Amino acid sequence: MLQELKKRVLEEYGIQFQDEKYLIEAMTHSSYSNEHKEMNGVYNERIEFLGDAVLELFVSRWLFLHFPKMKEGELSRLRAQIVCEKSFALLAKECRLDQFVLLGKGEEAMGGRQRPALLCDLFEAFVGAIYLDKGFDEVSQFLEKVVASKIQDGKFLLNQDxxxxxxxxxxxxxxxxxxxxxxxxxxxxxxxxxxxxxxxxxxxxxxxxxxxxxxxxxxxxxxxxxxxxxx
Amino acid sequence: MLQELKKRVLEEYGIQFQDEKYLIEAMTHSSYSNEHKEMNGVYNERIEFLGDAVLELFVSRWLFLHFPKMKEGELSRLRAQIVCEKSFALLAKECRLDQFVLLGKGEEAMGGRQRPALLCDLFEAFVGAIYLDKGFDEVSQFLEKVVASKIQDGKFLLNQDxxxxxxxxxxxxxxxxxxxxxxxxxxxxxxxxxxxxxxxxxxxxxxxxxxxxxxxxxxxxxxxxxxxxxx
The missing domain is CATH 3.30.160.20 (Double Stranded RNA Binding Domain)
Structure with a gap:
């Protein structure tokens, strides 16, 4: 299953993971880790902590460079509209990460695979994995494709009417x-x-x-x- | 004066700015810009917005890599202790940015040059300028020298007894x-x-x-x- 995800990521985004370790960590929900002793307590919350900061910087830079006249207060407001659960849950599904996340039985039964908070964390963790394996430039290229085009369209800013x-x-x-x-x-x-x-x-x-x-x-x-x- | 700062930054941290534009922006407080029409409304709040995100990512990565067993909640708590006004105001003084910041007359008279909030913003803006001119790897090397060594010593974590x-x-x-x-x-x-x-x-x-x-x-x-x- 992980091989399938790696293949997709390579074909669609040109990313070839050197080390699978971070990708496995990113795709493992705590509920799965709790049920599988062989995971040694590894699950995606730590790597999500990192991915969150990567996304914050990427979006900040994008807004800074694309809105050269905009004041700091407006930049912050725009960033908060983009860096949010709704946007990232959408991106997790677009990257089809929902098909690959490893869930525990209880979480699966409760519909966790469709839960926005879980999907948002999953996208952040995935971004964290690319960053750790490839560095900031390569993760930026990926985000340019999947995130920036949406900001440009105003999609993230129009989540609500x-x-x-x-x-x-x-x-x-x-x-x-x-x-x-x-x-x-x-x-x-x-x-x-x-x-x-x-x-x-x-x-x-x-x-x-x-x-x-x-x-x-x-x-x-x-x-x-x-x-x-x-x- | 800017030449003096550039010289210091090169001698102490090995950073040679390609383009002075971002450094000038970072060293200009809004109070100075308001009094000097030739600044065309440029001051350091936008670049501080960016530098803040750079620091967030740098510290997140450092903690992630150096505390491999620490859970996400503890990492977040540690990060909040490091990424704060007190720490960054201290670093601004250590880098002697307080000597170079351009202030308006009123701000100067009110002792703005020693104000922790102003100094914190100044350090973030300075980091933003290095990032824009040099990229994430080079700004990371700078932060490794000035920030990471302090985290290692527990200095930022021991601001209070x-x-x-x-x-x-x-x-x-x-x-x-x-x-x-x-x-x-x-x-x-x-x-x-x-x-x-x-x-x-x-x-x-x-x-x-x-x-x-x-x-x-x-x-x-x-x-x-x-x-x-x-x-």
Whole structure:
């Protein structure tokens, strides 16, 4: 089974593991290790601790380089939207790691193979294994393929439809006028940033920045919702 | 002044910056940028955002590799003790970055050059600049020299004297017997882990792990204090 995963990883991402040890560790859930004495207490939480930090740095660098005008507060907010359970659980399934993780009987019976928290940890552990075996440059190339393309599309930033949520919130007391306007666009066509405001009855509620008009609108709606929640 | 810093960094750490741009960014506090229009709004918060993630990964890897038996929870606790304002403010001074940071007049007058939060951000920004100019391997070599040696000594883990604090706490109601015992030592002499328990009147209060007996005792005392605080 591990051979199958190694073959897939080589074919799809061009990664050839030198040492299987870290890959085995990454694919072993604690529930499996508890049931199998021959694992010597090895399971993927330690390597997940490391993979988490690799992802944090990769995403930080990507955002830093791709949003040269964005302030630190906005970079942090964007990073938190990307580095989260929902995104990484999705990536674990895309890399089909859910098919390869070793689970204990109880965890399997409880549907652990589909559990977002487990899948998120699994993706982080997998990234940790590539990093330990190959170093930061090679794991970055892998993440460029599987993570960066999604950030670019705004996929991770649109996990939730904040525009619809905001509309529902504002129209609780009846019909109101909500508009989104683009204030400016910065950068060349392949590398744009959009600055958008959301207005309620002509008054600015909040501003958002994004790689696409849609992403910037979602961001503005999200901030408006946060502000409303504080009132 | 920047030339002097570049010279120092080359002589002491063997780092030759290709591009000064990131170093200037790292050494510029927002208060200076606000007062100097020619900075075009550039200051060190964005690069600090990145340096923070570099330090997180470096320390995570170091702990992962040096404590092969330590569980994820303990690794996280250790990391939080190292990746903190106090440690990085100390390192900023050791690298003499406080002498080179560009501050606005107000910040200077308020003693900003000695402010731990400012110095911590400065060290993170400096690490970010080395990373951007030189990549992860070279910044790791620098951190190996300035950070890792301190973790090894237990310096970052002993910022506070928990043993004394615990003694004071336990002896509030009068004299009691407090003992520290080493339960086991793991690993070769250059790479040991000590497992220590702290006992009150012969009963185990808490356990600690560390690179030295002293560090493990401090760790045990710290955990005992946390448990007492919850009661």
């Amino acid at each position: 904040y525009k619809t949520d905001l509309q529902e919130e504002l129209q609780k007391q009846g019909s109101v006028k909500i508009e989104y306007i683009v204030n400016k666009e910065i950068g060349p066509s392949h590398d744009k940033e959009f600055y958008v405001s959301v207005l309620l009855e002509g008054q600015v509620l909040a501003n958002g920045v994004g790689r696409s008009k849609k992403a910037a609108e979602q961001e503005a709606a999200k901030i408006a919702l946060e502000q409303l929640a504080k009132k | 928990y043993k004394t604090d615990l003694q004071e706490e336990l002896q509030k109601q009068g004299s009691v017997k407090i003992e520290y015992i080493v339960n086991k030592e793991i690993g070769p002499s250059h790479d040991k882990e000590f497992y220590v328990s702290v006992l009150l009147e012969g009963q185990v209060l808490a356990n600690g792990v560390g690179r030295s007996k002293k560090a493990a005792e401090q760790e045990a005392a710290k955990i005992a204090l946390e448990q007492l605080a919850k009661k």
